Amino acid sequence: xxxxxxxxxxxxxxxxxxxxxxxxxxxxxxxxxxxxxxxxxxxxxxxxxxxxxxxxxxxxxxxxxxxxxxxxxxxxxxxxxxxxxxxxxxxxxxxxxxxxxxxxxxxxxxxxxxxxxxxxxxxxxxxxxxxxxxxxxxxxxxxxxxxxxxxxxxxxxxxxxxxxxxxxxxxxxxxxxxxxxxxxxxxxxxxxxxxxxxxxxxxxxxxxxxxxxxxxxxxxxxxxxxxxxxxxxxxxxxxxxxxxxxxxxxxxxxxxxxxxxxxxxxxxxxxxxxxxxxxxxxxxxxxxxxxxxxxxxxxxxxxxxxxxxxxxxxxxxxxxxxxxxxxxxxxxxxxxxxxxxxxxxxxxxxxxxxxxxxxxxxxxxxxxxxxxxxxxxxxxxxxxxxxxxxxxxxxxxxxxxxxxxxxxxxxxxxxxxxxxxxxxxxxxxxxxxxxxxxxxxxxxxxxxxxxxxxxxxxxxxxxxxxxxxxxxxxxxxxxxxxxxxxxxxxxxxxxxxxxxxxxxxxxxxxxxxxxxxxxxxxxxxxxxxxxxxxxxxxxxxxxxxxxxxxxxxxxxxxxxxxxxxxxxxxxxxxxxxxxxxxxxxxxxxxxxxxxxxxxxxxxxxxxxxxxxxxxxxxxxxxxxxxxxxxxxxxxxxxxxxxxxxxxxxxxxxxxxxxxxxxxxxxxxxxxxxxxxxxxxxxxxxxxxxxxxxxxxxxxxxxxxxxxxx
Numbered sequence: 001x002x003x004x005x006x007x008x009x010x011x012x013x014x015x016x017x018x019x020x021x022x023x024x025x026x027x028x029x030x031x032x033x034x035x036x037x038x039x040x041x042x043x044x045x046x047x048x049x050x051x052x053x054x055x056x057x058x059x060x061x062x063x064x065x066x067x068x069x070x071x072x073x074x075x076x077x078x079x080x081x082x083x084x085x086x087x088x089x090x091x092x093x094x095x096x097x098x099x100x101x102x103x104x105x106x107x108x109x110x111x112x113x114x115x116x117x118x119x120x121x122x123x124x125x126x127x128x129x130x131x132x133x134x135x136x137x138x139x140x141x142x143x144x145x146x147x148x149x150x151x152x153x154x155x156x157x158x159x160x161x162x163x164x165x166x167x168x169x170x171x172x173x174x175x176x177x178x179x180x181x182x183x184x185x186x187x188x189x190x191x192x193x194x195x196x197x198x199x200x201x202x203x204x205x206x207x208x209x210x211x212x213x214x215x216x217x218x219x220x221x222x223x224x225x226x227x228x229x230x231x232x233x234x235x236x237x238x239x240x241x242x243x244x245x246x247x248x249x250x251x252x253x254x255x256x257x258x259x260x261x262x263x264x265x266x267x268x269x270x271x272x273x274x275x276x277x278x279x280x281x282x283x284x285x286x287x288x289x290x291x292x293x294x295x296x297x298x299x300x301x302x303x304x305x306x307x308x309x310x311x312x313x314x315x316x317x318x319x320x321x322x323x324x325x326x327x328x329x330x331x332x333x334x335x336x337x338x339x340x341x342x343x344x345x346x347x348x349x350x351x352x353x354x355x356x357x358x359x360x361x362x363x364x365x366x367x368x369x370x371x372x373x374x375x376x377x378x379x380x381x382x383x384x385x386x387x388x389x390x391x392x393x394x395x396x397x398x399x400x401x402x403x404x405x406x407x408x409x410x411x412x413x414x415x416x417x418x419x420x421x422x423x424x425x426x427x428x429x430x431x432x433x434x435x436x437x438x439x440x441x442x443x444x445x446x447x448x449x450x451x452x453x454x455x456x457x458x459x460x461x462x463x464x465x466x467x468x469x470x471x472x473x474x475x476x477x478x479x480x481x482x483x484x485x486x487x488x489x490x491x492x493x494x495x496x497x498x499x500x501x502x503x504x505x506x507x508x509x510x511x512x513x514x515x516x517x518x519x520x521x522x523x524x525x526x527x528x529x530x531x532x533x534x535x536x537x538x539x540x541x542x543x544x545x546x547x548x549x550x551x552x553x554x555x556x557x558x559x560x561x562x563x564x565x566x567x568x569x570x571x572x573x574x575x576x577x578x579x580x581x582x583x584x585x586x587x588x589x590x591x592x593x594x595x596x597x598x599x600x601x602x603x604x605x606x607x608x609x610x611x612x613x614x615x616x617x618x619x620x621x622x623x624x625x626x627x628x629x630x631x632x633x634x635x636x637x638x639x640x641x642x643x644x645x646x647x648x649x650x651x652x653x654x655x656x657x658x659x660x661x662x663x664x665x666x667x668x669x670x671x672x673x674x675x676x677x678x679x680x681x682x683x684x685x686x687x688x689x690x691x692x693x694x695x696x697x698x699x700x701x702x703x704x705x706x707x708x709x
Contacts, residue, residue, distance in 0.1 A: 031065030064092040108146035111192035128492040210451030219274035221537040230260025258303030272577025323407030333363040413439030421453040471515040493589035499534035527668035530576035543573040585612035619663035641674035
């Protein structure tokens with residue numbers, strides 16, 4: 001039997017039920033299926049006055065959710081089959097929507113294929129063109145198929161099965177393609193004696209190849225919360241400016257400004273920073289500035305428009321790019337369009353820029369308009385309204401055109417209509433093809449990473465793995481490496497290589513605090529962060545060993561008194577940043593694990609390019625461990641001269657025998673090849689440039705190596 005055509009994922013109706021022992025005004029359900037929007041799906045109260053219900057069409061598979069009582073009390077489902085830690089201090093209820101054709105055990109020989117699981121589309125991550133090859137994936141039920149082949153012309157390639165989760169696996173194959181000729185391909189599946197085919201055609205003239213900025217894998221990102229980095233100009237301070245070491249609150253201001261950033265550019269350059277990501281700079285009534293009054297002018301306490309533009313150009317001339325934080329989901333009530341709505345009500349020409357619930361619309365009363373998480377200070381924008389869409393796109397183009405801006409971080413990206421992102425991408429790329437578009441997505445970013453919206457997302461899934469394994473010690477080495485590999489392989493290579501890998505941010509407790517103040521654990525995490533696929537993102541002060549609990553404690557004033565040559569954390573980060581910026585092995589999407597052991601909580605991974613190789617070994621245990629490595633052939637060929645540890649400067653020989661590495665407790669060793677061909681072969685005078693002045697004394701010994709915002 002031959003079946004031609006695509007089979008797409010199904011939906012089914014699921015009824016949520018919540019029984020309350022108290023009288024409630026409202027109950028809603030929020031989860032991964034509605035971008036955690038507590039206002040999207042209000043539940044209905046039954047005649048008994050206790051039972052709340054709603055029926056929603058949900059896709060098959062795994063969903064996370066919570067009930068929201070009275071608009072602000074988030075609780076797990078008391079009757080949930082399972083609750084799960086999301087790695088960010090939250091516990092969510094888990095719902096499994098099992099496909100109807102999953103009845104019985106999967107059997108690759110029974111001739112009965114679960115059709116609901118079969119899925120492919122000619123978009124990433126199921127179709128991708130990279131490095132002269134097309135990468136194809138067909139989703140299926142795990143263990144359900146005996147064989148999958150991809151056929152095009154006279155070429156037939158066997159696909160390999162790779163599990164995604166308990167519901168799905170991908171059958172993956174690669175084929176050569178020039179990217180110019182028309183491509184016709186089909187998947188041929190075999191289940192017992194039953195064969196089925198799914199055919200697709202790619203017209204290069206009508207297909208946009210997914211490309212991402214080539215500079216991102218080579219950079220080190222540094223995140224600055226503008227009000228808290230440095231106060232360099234006292235004349236623009238707010239009247240109620242706080243002392244720099246004051247305890248952070250949700251409303252107080254410290255006076256950080258443009259002049260403060262400019263004053264400390266040397267710190268960023270010596271650290272090895274190549275990109276600064278600024279949280280919003282726009283005029284705003286809040287210290288975080290995610291509710292903007294004016295998108296064309298910075299907050300007067302931060303600096304003028306021209307001062308910020310000049311700063312971005314000064315940074316660019318120093319080799320530091322700028323990423324700006326944009327909020328397209330909501331504004332401040334003092335934004336001109338909302339002010340007009342509040343004044344003219346239904347007669348306002350901006351009425352359709354927002355979502356009025358009732359009239360009169362009253363600023364500060366979110367019962368009359370939709371607002372982000374119900375906060376009245378953040379009325380939600382109807383961004384697909386043509387006038388609103390064009391205004392915000394023109395605003396973005398203004399900054400891309402007038403300032404030296406190479407990146408856009410998109411706030412609460414999952415809550416903005418994806419049609420806006422699809423409209424925005426070509427506009428942004430036309431203004432500057434190399435602009436890095438990063439969405440704030442905390443989970444799987446693939447729905448936005450098909451090549452028509454973003455280049456990257458903030459890799460909170462990476463942080464989650466590091467938090468559980470390194471900071472908390474709550475998962476094993478195998479679970480840790482499996483999670484890293486699963487996330488890495490879930491994205492196409494050019495996306496994975498563009499991920500913003502973070503350990504801390506303005507929305508999380510700082511990693512060092514999560515690790516109980518253990519500096520060795522933060523160093524271990526940083527070593528993996530800087531050598532993993534993607535771009536490491538350092539939250540301001542992280543390189544100094546700053547601590548801070550949940551928001552707002554994570555937004556303390558930068559502790560400049562710790563920026564000294566004797567700060568071992570700072571010296572460690574300088575070495576890692578120097579390696580990231582200079583070693584081509586860390587600019588590729590290639591990674592391979594070895595010697596991962598749950599018994600010792602240790603392991604290793606390899607990164608390699610044509611000229612460079614890096615071996616990263618890690619030990620999370622409290623004891624010294626010895627691991628035995630068998631580097632792959634390409635790494636061995638590059639490492640004929642042995643390896644050097646960039647942290648200690650120790651030399652390690654390599655032979656046909658296993659490479660034996662000793663690791664101190666809670667530590668990593670980052671080994672680079674000793675070869676004159678390597679891009680990591682700076683002269684003695686260059687070592688300080690790459691690794692910081694604190695390691696100049698070792699130059700000779702390593703000369704050859706080389707949600708509420």
